[in-house]
Structures are given as C-alpha cells and as structure tokens.
Amino acid sequence: MFGWGSKAEAAAPERKRSAAGRVAAWGASGRPVWSARDTGTLMRLGFQTNPVGHRCVKLIAEAAAAVPVAVAGREGRFAVHPVLDRLERPNPAQGRTEFLEACYGQLLLTGNAYVEAVGPGGWPDELHVLRSDRMSVVPGADGWPVGYDYAMGGRTHRFRVGEVSPVAHLRFFHPSDDHYGLSPMTAAAGAVDVHNAASAWSKALLDNAARPSGAIVNGGEEMSAEQFDRLSAELEASHQGARNAGRPMLLDGGLDWKPMGFSPSDMEFQRTKEAAAREIATAFGVPPMMLGIPGDATYANYAEANRAFYRLTVLPLVGRVCEGLGAWLADHGGERIRLEADRDRVPALQSERDGEWRRIGEAAFLSDAEKRAMLGLPPAGDA
Incomplete structure (x- = not known):
C-alpha cells in the first residue's frame, strides 16, 4: 500500500562513506629477484665481479695446485715416471702450477673439469684443460656418455669415448644430475646476489654524498x-x-x-653484507678468518684456521682430482698407477706430520718395517 518492500527499494545499492574510500591499496609481492643460475652468469657475478667468491676460488685453486703430487704403484712411489714428467710440463703453453690451477678453478666454478689427452697412444704427449662452459656430455642409449661435444666459435668438435676416453671428466657430487657436477658457486649463488646488492647499495650511498x-x-x-x-x-x-x-x-x-640520520635498516646493510660473505666462504669451505671477514672467531688463531682449511678443503679436493686423473692416465699407459698428494711436503701440515712421525718413532712395540708402512714409506730395501 505504501510501497514498503517494493522491488525498486530492494534493488537500491548500498552506499557507505569511508575516510579511506579514495585510498588505493598497493601491496608488493615481497618475492626476491635472483640472478640466473647458468654457468656464464655464475662465473660473471660470483667470480669476475665478486671479491669474496673470487678470493675463495683463487685461494683454494692456488693452494691445491701447490700441493706436491706423487706417482705410486704396487711397490711404492716412483722417483722417475712418464706421468711425473707430463705433470711437470703438461703442454707447451702451461707449466704444472698453471695447468693444475686451471683444472681446480674449473671444478670449483662449474662443478666439472675436463682434461684432454693428446698423443698417438700410450702415455699422453700433452694434457690440456678444456673450458667447462663449452663442453657438453653426449649420453648414449643406456645413459652412459658416448662422447663429449666442445663448442667454440660456432663449431662443435666431438670427442668420442672408446675403450680409452680422450677426455677425463672430473666432477663434484650432484644429487639430481647423472652427468654434471654441482659447483660450490651454485650453492653460494644466493649469498652472492645479496653481497652484490649490498655493494651496489653502498656505491649508491657514496654517490649521494655518502649519507642518507x-x-x-x-x-x-x-x-x-x-x-x-x-x-x-x-x-x-x-x-x-x-x-x-x-x-x-x-x-x-x-x-x-x-x-x-641513518635508520636501523640502513645500519643493517653492512652486517648483511658481512653475513653474505661468510655464507660464500662457508659454501667453498674457506674459514672466514682467512678472508679477513670481521666477527668470526671460530678458530683460536690464523695458523689453526689454515690447518683446518688444508685438512677439510684442499686435501680432499686434491685427492678427488688425483684419483680421477690417475685412473684415467693408467688406462692410457696400461699400467697400474695412482696419483696421491705428498702430505709430507705440505708446509701447513708440517707440525701435524712431525707429531705423527714422533709418535710412531717412539712406539717401541713396532718394528722398523711396520713404522715405515704406517708412515707411507717403501720398505727399507727399496729406499
């Protein structure tokens, strides 16, 4: 009668007055932007432009290349052997240190290292380290590699794998890849991005009169x-x-x-940068104390940190490379040999080695032959 409950009134839209009616809500997703994880990007951002990553790789590669390597057979170590001569001068362009440093560097940066043997047969005449970013594995029907493709300048050369492979493929453990290794640089990529971003922020701060x-x-x-x-x-x-x-x-x-003035968030940037540097060093197995990173006092002194660096990082890396190269070279020469690190000649481990010699030498219940065997020395008649 009076129009109550009519359709016109029911269809009337509601209008609300709000003080925030004209405010647009703007929310950020909060997701970080990470760099690409391909080999070229990792080498450029993690080694070529990041001082912590560069120093970690150089420190490990130079220390590992300086570790003396011995050639041993069933009867003990050889004083003279073709493999020793080849390692001393791998190729006309490189000496022993440069060759091994390139091998260790490729392994640390990409998780893979490829060494080519040149020669008509038998012991190689030359050894060359190939760039890992140019090499790709060619798997066969059964999943095992049947060759290696090396791409350069728009051309591809295939190394075919026969009874003896012309290429030694050294790699780190990778839990989800059958053919390629996982590099420490990949594990440290997130920390590298944070460190580089903090450096860029510091540079921008300097460009703005070094103050907020x-x-x-x-x-x-x-x-x-x-x-x-x-x-x-x-x-x-x-x-x-x-x-x-x-x-x-x-x-x-x-x-x-x-x-x-500086806000608390501004002050945290430097601490964030130092934390990222420690994460990069941890991924490579380098004690932060050796890189001069402040706030780390895990080891009592620098000498102890240096010994831990050799025991936990350098020697395992040298052992892995020596084992792979030794087995590969043994296939070429047809002789049972092995490569091993000569720990007696590593200066950083000299104090530990002296203590071991003293303990074994003072053990009256051991014979001379047993003492020599425990110290890794050949029998007295072969010395």
Whole structure:
C-alpha cells in the first residue's frame, strides 16, 4: 500500500562513506629477484665481479695446485715416471702450477673439469684443460656418455669415448644430475646476489654524498615548478657525489635543510653484507678468518684456521682430482698407477706430520718395517 518492500527499494545499492574510500591499496609481492643460475652468469657475478667468491676460488685453486703430487704403484712411489714428467710440463703453453690451477678453478666454478689427452697412444704427449662452459656430455642409449661435444666459435668438435676416453671428466657430487657436477658457486649463488646488492647499495650511498637523503623544508611561499626543477638540478650537480662531500649548502627564500640520520635498516646493510660473505666462504669451505671477514672467531688463531682449511678443503679436493686423473692416465699407459698428494711436503701440515712421525718413532712395540708402512714409506730395501 505504501510501497514498503517494493522491488525498486530492494534493488537500491548500498552506499557507505569511508575516510579511506579514495585510498588505493598497493601491496608488493615481497618475492626476491635472483640472478640466473647458468654457468656464464655464475662465473660473471660470483667470480669476475665478486671479491669474496673470487678470493675463495683463487685461494683454494692456488693452494691445491701447490700441493706436491706423487706417482705410486704396487711397490711404492716412483722417483722417475712418464706421468711425473707430463705433470711437470703438461703442454707447451702451461707449466704444472698453471695447468693444475686451471683444472681446480674449473671444478670449483662449474662443478666439472675436463682434461684432454693428446698423443698417438700410450702415455699422453700433452694434457690440456678444456673450458667447462663449452663442453657438453653426449649420453648414449643406456645413459652412459658416448662422447663429449666442445663448442667454440660456432663449431662443435666431438670427442668420442672408446675403450680409452680422450677426455677425463672430473666432477663434484650432484644429487639430481647423472652427468654434471654441482659447483660450490651454485650453492653460494644466493649469498652472492645479496653481497652484490649490498655493494651496489653502498656505491649508491657514496654517490649521494655518502649519507642518507635529507629534507628541504619550505617555510615560505609555495615554490613554482620552475623553481623546484632548478633547486633539484642544483642539488644534484653541486651536492651529490664523493667530490662534493662536505660542501656547504646555500638556501634562500625561507628554505631550511633538515638532515636525516641513518635508520636501523640502513645500519643493517653492512652486517648483511658481512653475513653474505661468510655464507660464500662457508659454501667453498674457506674459514672466514682467512678472508679477513670481521666477527668470526671460530678458530683460536690464523695458523689453526689454515690447518683446518688444508685438512677439510684442499686435501680432499686434491685427492678427488688425483684419483680421477690417475685412473684415467693408467688406462692410457696400461699400467697400474695412482696419483696421491705428498702430505709430507705440505708446509701447513708440517707440525701435524712431525707429531705423527714422533709418535710412531717412539712406539717401541713396532718394528722398523711396520713404522715405515704406517708412515707411507717403501720398505727399507727399496729406499
């Protein structure tokens, strides 16, 4: 009768008044942006442009290449052997140290190292380290490699695997790949991104007069667009950058400069950078103390950290490479040999080795032959 409950009234939309009605909500996803994980990007960001990653790889590769390597057979170590001569001069362009450093470096950066043997047969005449980023494994029907493709300059050369492979493939353990190894650089990629981002932030801070931005407070009349643009250009030209640090600022027209101090988040950037550096060092197995990273006191002194570095990182790496190269070279020469690190000649482990010699030498219940065997020496008649 009076129109209550009519369709027109029921269809009327509701209208609400809100103080935030004109506010648009803007939410960020909060997802970090990581760099690519391909070999080229990892080498460029983690080794070529990151000082921590560069030093870790160089430190391990140089230390491992300096470890003396011995050739041993069933009767003990050889004083003279073709493999010793080949390792001393692998090829006309490289000596022993440069060759081994390249081998260890490729293994650390990519998780894979490829060594080519050159010669008509038997013991190789030359040994060459091939770039891992150019090499790809060619699997057969049964999954085992039947060849290796080396791509360079738009051309591809295939090394075919027969009874004796012309290429030795050394690799780290990879839990989800049958043919390629997992490099420490891949594991440290996240920390490398954080460290590089913190370095970029520090550089931007230096470009802005090495201090956080301040605020120019206008206590007078409102500035025109032309005046605002002129003031912005003047500030950028005369008061930003390292060369303008400390230059006094001249303001007119009721303008006042209010500097802003470092916020807690600004202060955390340096700590974040140091934490990322420790993570990179941990991925490679380098004690942070050896890299000069502050805030790490795991080891009592530098000498102890250096011994732990050789025991836990350098010697296992040398043992892996020696085992792989020794078995591969033995197939070429048709002789049962093995390569092993000569720990007696490693200066960093000399104190431990001296203690071992002293303990075994003072053991009266051992014969001379048993003592020599425990020390890794050949029998007295073969010395």
